[in-house]
Amino acid sequence: MLDMGITPGLSQREDTFERKQLSLHDKSPFGAKPYICLNKASNHFGKPVVEEIEITYCNKTKLLIGTFKCSCGFHYSRRETDDTYKIRRIKQFGEIWVERCKYLINDRKYSYRAAARELNVDTNTIIKYSNIRFQVGKLNFHSDVDKTISKMETNKKSWLKLIAENPNISVPS
Secondary structure, three states, X not given: OOOOOOOOOOOHHHHHHHHHHHHHOOOOOOOOOOEEOOOOOOOOOOOEEEXXXXXEEOOOOOOEEEEEEOOOOOEEEEEXXXXXXXXXXXXXXXXXXXXXXXXXXXXXXXXXXXXXXXXXXXXXXXXXHHOEEEEXXXXXEOHHHHHHHHHHHHHHHHHHHHHHHOOOOOOOO
């Protein structure tokens, strides 16, 4: 019988990933630590300060994905084939980034587009995060959103009450 070099009980893809994980102890496909922080709001942007990386395998592309987690709270990912300064996805912005976003919009009166250019994100991301505040380490929306949700819940209760009181009435087609 031919030995294909595959660990028993694993598919070839899983075995390849297992072997890649084992070889990561010798040499990371993302280079040596520390890694570059790409948080444009941080005072250490572009500096090698990121010590934590989580490496996963993408079933679709068959490439390794590195998720870089900086102490400033900014977490981003990129593929093993990407340039060092490439961000595929921002997984978490962190409090420093959110505070800078709010500062640019509320205090410096930047337009959404100008703030997006400065922080290297989409305009819709700026709109979303400029209306969020941190409280005890968790994201909370402003009271306007809370009021809207409360009003929706009240309206829902009213509709359910009307339906219960009038079971034989329906909406015409």
